[in-house]
Amino acid sequence: RSSCSSVEASGSSSALWGTMADKAQLQEAIKTQGEVVRKLKSEKASKEKIDEEVAKLLQLKAQLGGDEGKHAFVLKTAKGTRDYNPKQMAIREKVFNIIISCFKRHGAETIDTPVFELKETLTGKYGEDSKLIYDLKDQGGELLSLRYDLTVPFARYLAMNKITNIKRYHIAKVYRRDNPAMTRGRYREFYQCDFDIAGQYDAMIADAECLKIVYEILNELDLGDFRIKVNDRRILDGMFAVCGVPDEKFRTICSTVDKLDKMAWEDVKKEMVNEKGLSEDVGDRIGEYVSMQGGQDLAERLLQDRKLSQNKQACAGLTDMKLLFSYLELFQVTDKVVFDLSLARGLDYYTGVIYEAILSQTIPALVSTPAEQNGADEAGVNVGSVAGGGRYDGLVGMFDPKGRKVPCVGVSIGIERIFSIMEQKAEASSEKVRTTETQVLVASAQKNLLEERLKLTNALWNEGIKAEVLYKKNPKLLSQLQHCEETGIPLVAILGEQELKDGVVKLRNVVSREEVKTFTSFHHETKLVNSANALEKRDQAVLIDVTWYLTDENLPKS
Numbered sequence: 244r245s246s247c248s249s250v251e252a253s254g255s256s257s258a259l260w261g262t263m264a265d266k267a268q269l270q271e272a273i274k275t276q277g278e279v280v281r282k283l284k285s286e287k288a289s290k291e292k293i294d295e296e297v298a299k300l301l302q303l304k305a306q307l308g309g310d311e312g313k314h315a316f317v318l319k320t321a322k323g324t325r326d327y328n329p330k331q332m333a334i335r336e337k338v339f340n341i342i343i344s345c346f347k348r349h350g351a352e353t354i355d356t357p358v359f360e361l362k363e364t365l366t367g368k369y370g371e372d373s374k375l376i377y378d379l380k381d382q383g384g385e386l387l388s389l390r391y392d393l394t395v396p397f398a399r400y401l402a403m404n405k406i407t408n409i410k411r412y413h414i415a416k417v418y419r420r421d422n423p424a425m426t427r428g429r430y431r432e433f434y435q436c437d438f439d440i441a442g443q444y445d446a447m448i449a450d451a452e453c454l455k456i457v458y459e460i461l462n463e464l465d466l467g468d469f470r471i472k473v474n475d476r477r478i479l480d481g482m483f484a485v486c487g488v489p490d491e492k493f494r495t496i497c498s499t500v501d502k503l504d505k506m507a508w509e510d511v512k513k514e515m516v517n518e519k520g521l522s523e524d525v526g527d528r529i530g531e532y533v534s535m536q537g538g539q540d541l542a543e544r545l546l547q548d549r550k551l552s553q554n555k556q557a558c559a560g561l562t563d564m565k566l567l568f569s570y571l572e573l574f575q576v577t578d579k580v581v582f583d584l585s586l587a588r589g590l591d592y593y594t595g596v597i598y599e600a601i602l603s604q605t606i607p608a609l610v611s612t613p614a615e616q617n618g619a620d621e622a623g624v625n626v627g628s629v630a631g632g633g634r635y636d637g638l639v640g641m642f643d644p645k646g647r648k649v650p651c652v653g654v655s656i657g658i659e660r661i662f663s664i665m666e667q668k669a670e671a672s673s674e675k676v677r678t679t680e681t682q683v684l685v686a687s688a689q690k691n692l693l694e695e696r697l698k699l700t701n702a703l704w705n706e707g708i709k710a711e712v713l714y715k716k717n718p719k720l721l722s723q724l725q726h727c728e729e730t731g732i733p734l735v736a737i738l739g740e741q742e743l744k745d746g747v748v749k750l751r752n753v754v755s756r757e758e759v760k761t762f763t764s765f766h767h768e769t770k771l772v773n774s775a776n777a778l779e780k781r782d783q784a785v786l787i788d789v790t791w792y793l794t795d796e797n798l799p800k801s
Contacts, residue, residue: 269307276300323421323431329678334665335658338464339414342436342656345460346412349452351438354411356396362386368395368638370591371498375419377431389418393437394592394635394653401441402642407649408442414658430659439653441639447563450596450634451570453654457600457630458576460656466629466664468603471579474586475564476593476633478545481557482584485550486528488521494591495519500533501587504601504627508533533585539568541582560595567596588633595634596652602629602664629657677731682709683750684732686723688739693717695738699748727753 280296301317320326327335365376365388377389390396393413401409414436421431438456440449454471461469479500483493499514506514512526521529535541542564551557564582571577588597632654640648669676685700687693693716703710711732713723720737727735737749750759 266307269303273300273303273307276303321431325430330669330676331662331666333676333678334669335662338658338661338665339436341463342460342658343412343414345456345463346436346438348459349410349438349456351410351412354397354400354413355415356390356393356400356413358416359387359389360396360399362388364388364399364642365391365395368590368592368641370494372419372590375421377418377420391419392417392655393435394439394655395638397437397439397653398592398635398638398649398651399642401639401649401651406441410438410440412436412438433659436656436658437653438656439651441649441651443650447567447570447596450652451567451574453632453652454567454571454580454598455574455576457598457654457656458574458579461600461629464661464665466602466661469579469600469629470581470603471576471598471600471630472581472583472586473564473567473596473598474583475560475596477556477560477595478551478564478584479587481551481554481560482529482532485554485557486532487525488529492519492521496521496529497587500529500585503533503585503587504599535584537582538577538580539565539582542568563596588631592635592638593633594636597633598631598654599628600630601627627660629660630654631657675731679711679730679732680709681711681730681732683711683734683736684723684727685710685712685736685738686720687718688720688737690717692738692740692743695743699736699738724751724753 276296276299280293280300283293283296305317359379362378363386366373369376369391372391376391379387379389393415397411397413400406414434416432417435418432421429438453440452442449454473457471476497479497480493483496484490488496496515496519499511499519502514503511508530512530515521515526515529516523535545537544542561545551546558546561546565551561568577568580568582571580586597586599588599632652634650634652636648636650639651640646683703685696685703687696696712700710700712713726724735726732733753735751735753737751739749742749751757
């Protein structure tokens, strides 16, 4: 027995020493990781790198645990995602409303598709960007992926439902395993706002309307100066062919050229030569073309180009480009549109005209919370593309069993980048952003008037008026007025004992502090009758006066 006990004690002691050793090692690792974080901060490393090391530190601390062995729970959003507070949501709602209003003005109807698709639906549609698709863990059934954009699901929807003609818009979240720079308005989960026209129509009319939509939205959002770059996949392919790029490398070289808005030409050329296997001469010939910019005149000049004019695809694209500019002139948008041979858009499914809207300005980097700071620490942010799209005539045919094609053209608005700018403008402005639409607060100047406040509030709600009441039996009048000032409620309806006797409600403009007493048609009756029935009638009469005061012409401008 004593021998057994000593063995047990020895085992218990070893386990205890092992636990203590593990804890000591963990504490040492935490100390070392803390030094790494401090060093990065002193060296002013990028926020992304600092956040990465801080996350490691928090994981180590979580392993160490808190009191009584409980593990510390780290509260943060997943990388590439963020929360939106009421102020931010109010700004987003304003942006969405402008965009939706434009889509509806152009006759679009809306649809919705699942947030995840069969993996095979998305595979092979995005070229080199396919590696950014989020695959869901196999649950022993269908292989699924989160949607990468709204275009491929739209094409699948058309093929499934045998639709050959539709003008639709779709606003929803998409997902990409990108390395997010959130100060630039780039995320792993973000909204896209898409407008597409599907159907067999005469050349370039629908394409021109998509560009007009981009023009209208960016003008109405008042984001500053912008350019809409246009090109054509057929012109690009023709250019690659006459420059000596092998056919099988068209798409991969297209993806490299697409980086010209982020990289210098020399770096792009180096990638084409060193990584993609092109010769220096071919790279130089491509460089001559991609430096060209212009309008309809450039299309005419390239049609006279000795090499390009011999390429059938390029000629078709250039002829359509001339036609596109003639329609854009009718739509009065040519002042913002430039024909740019460097525009490539790396997605595989484009077949004709492609376009991208670029903001000219640089905005200060957004201030974000520690959980949101995943981007580079920059003095300024080049916002870059805020809209893009093009023609994809072959995509629907990829899903149709008989390969039947439905010509499509569309545009996607980069809402997150636009929101980054709108948020920055709101921060710089002294104007308060209202997060509610409440028109009037029903208040009382004296105690024991909760029932009367609730009745009047209910009457206002029943008439469609946006009203609030504080959830206290006897709130102070000052507290009620402060609530209005803090939330931007323009009017307060004040009830008091004397007002109720006189059949009156006092309305105060919160900003100007001007007061108006509204008399009811039951003024004399209420002095004599105190029954519940009379009180109900009195409230109805007060409602009529308050309703009149809250019409658009009488509402104070907030």
